[in-house]
Amino acid sequence: MTNATHLECSLTGERYAAGQVHNLSRAGKPLLVRYDLEAARRTLTREALAAREPGMWKWRELLPNEGGPVSLGEIETPIVPLTRTGGANLLVKDEGRLPTGSFKARGLAMAVTMAREFGIERIAMPTNGNAGAALAAYGARAGIDTIVICPSETPEINVTETAAYGAHVYVADGQIDECGALVGKGAVQGLWFDCSTLKEPYRLEGKKVMGFELAEQLGWELPDAIFYPTGGGTGLIGMWKAFDELEAIGLIGSKRPRMYAVQAEGCAPIVRAFENGEEFAERWEGAATVATGIRVPKAVGDFLILRAVRESGGGAIAVSEQAILQAVEDTARDDGLLFCPEGGAVLAAWRLARDQGLVGSDETVLLFNCANGNKYPLADRSKRLELAEAEPEALARGT
Numbered sequence: 001m002t003n004a005t006h007l008e009c010s011l012t013g014e015r016y017a018a019g020q021v022h023n024l025s026r027a028g029k030p031l032l033v034r035y036d037l038e039a040a041r042r043t044l045t046r047e048a049l050a051a052r053e054p055g056m057w058k059w060r061e062l063l064p065n066e067g068g069p070v071s072l073g074e075i076e077t078p079i080v081p082l083t084r085t086g087g088a089n090l091l092v093k094d095e096g097r098l099p100t101g102s103f104k105a106r107g108l109a110m111a112v113t114m115a116r117e118f119g120i121e122r123i124a125m126p127t128n129g130n131a132g133a134a135l136a137a138y139g140a141r142a143g144i145d146t147i148v149i150c151p152s153e154t155p156e157i158n159v160t161e162t163a164a165y166g167a168h169v170y171v172a173d174g175q176i177d178e179c180g181a182l183v184g185k186g187a188v189q190g191l192w193f194d195c196s197t198l199k200e201p202y203r204l205e206g207k208k209v210m211g212f213e214l215a216e217q218l219g220w221e222l223p224d225a226i227f228y229p230t231g232g233g234t235g236l237i238g239m240w241k242a243f244d245e246l247e248a249i250g251l252i253g254s255k256r257p258r259m260y261a262v263q264a265e266g267c268a269p270i271v272r273a274f275e276n277g278e279e280f281a282e283r284w285e286g287a288a289t290v291a292t293g294i295r296v297p298k299a300v301g302d303f304l305i306l307r308a309v310r311e312s313g314g315g316a317i318a319v320s321e322q323a324i325l326q327a328v329e330d331t332a333r334d335d336g337l338l339f340c341p342e343g344g345a346v347l348a349a350w351r352l353a354r355d356q357g358l359v360g361s362d363e364t365v366l367l368f369n370c371a372n373g374n375k376y377p378l379a380d381r382s383k384r385l386e387l388a389e390a391e392p393e394a395l396a397r398g399t
């Protein structure tokens with residue numbers, strides 16, 4: 001049983017029936033799932049939650065699936081203080097611990113669960129890496145065929161990992177939105193279901209659970225600011241929706257964090273639109289950054305990201321490649337957490353915001369690291385050793 005009552009166009013408010021396969025609205029915008037919040041309120045209490053098995057599926061009153069989930073063991077990800085890097089108030093929600101090593105697992109677990117309920121047999125998506133891997137893994141779990149098309153700069157581990165799950169993987173000579181156009185073409189021809197970011201309504205419902213989870217973990221008191229690595233923006237939009245749903249069912253009050261959308265200087269369409277006061281973001285030409293998860297030149301949910309950021313009193317911040325790489329090195333060395341480059345971007349943005357006085361040292365700030373740093377290439381800092389010549393004392397000094 002689900003409390004989902006209908007879906008709604010995020011731009012026009014036009015209603016669509018629940019229980020049917022959907023992609024974008026007639027206006028070409030994302031659809032948002034709406035629930036019977038009165039019904040949810042009756043059973044989704046703090047006490048009930050505390051007694052349930054931990055994980056995203058315990059929020060079932062605010063999830064769209066009728067039946068059981070397609071699951072690979074989605075944990076509640078820990079919130080860890082970055083004590084040396086920023087003090088006790090600087091926290092990171094480490095999403096790299098989910099199945100397939102990234103938070104894309106949340107969205108794809110939900111989307112594939114729904115696809116299975118609808119009897120969908122083949123799913124395709126464009127990806128910069130992590131989403132494709134998660135789609136392929138959950139597809140394998142559900143017995144659904146998957147086709148994944150990635151730009152050539154997609155990290156090799158993602159390409160090989162996705163193929164290992166049995167997906168058909170294609171590495172293409174274009175950006176993610178251009179790969180997406182091909183996926184859209186095949187969907188129109190009836191060859192597969194298009195599972196692109198925000199072009200189907202349920203990945204957002206999986207990702208929004210990050211908002212539920214952090215609220216509960218922080219004792220139902222939201223942080224003062226959230227820094228989020230923004231590509232398609234699913235997580236940011238999803239959390240913003242989650243906070244409204246939590247307030248509507250009485251689990252939190254009206255306090256909201258300032259939401260900061262973080263992008264790389266080499267691909268910052270949302271930052272540019274934010275600074276220019278625009279409602280929609282123009283495509284970013286020549287997108288390039290090591291933080292491939294946020295290399296999204298054109299996001300279909302651009303206006304939803306910008307709306308959430310503005311309503312929250314937050315902002316949009318772009319960071320340099322050098323600052324990204326430096327941040328990854330710093331948190332690993334100082335706090336023992338290996339961030340992905342997108343997580344490095346988030347820390348770099350927090351540093352800028354702190355230096356500009358946008359966040360106070362007494363404020364609780366939550367950063368998002370959305371993938372396991374082990375999935376990305378790192379500099380080799382090891383030294384060669386000939387065992388016959390080795391002096392333990394020299395090794396102890398690191399020389």
Ligand SMILES: *Cc1c(COP(=O)(O)O)cnc(C)c1O
Binds near residue numbers: 102131234
């Ligand atoms: C996909 C991805 C992002 C961007 O997430 P969105 O919610 O689509 O904006 C950030 N970091 C990593 C590691 C990702 O894989």
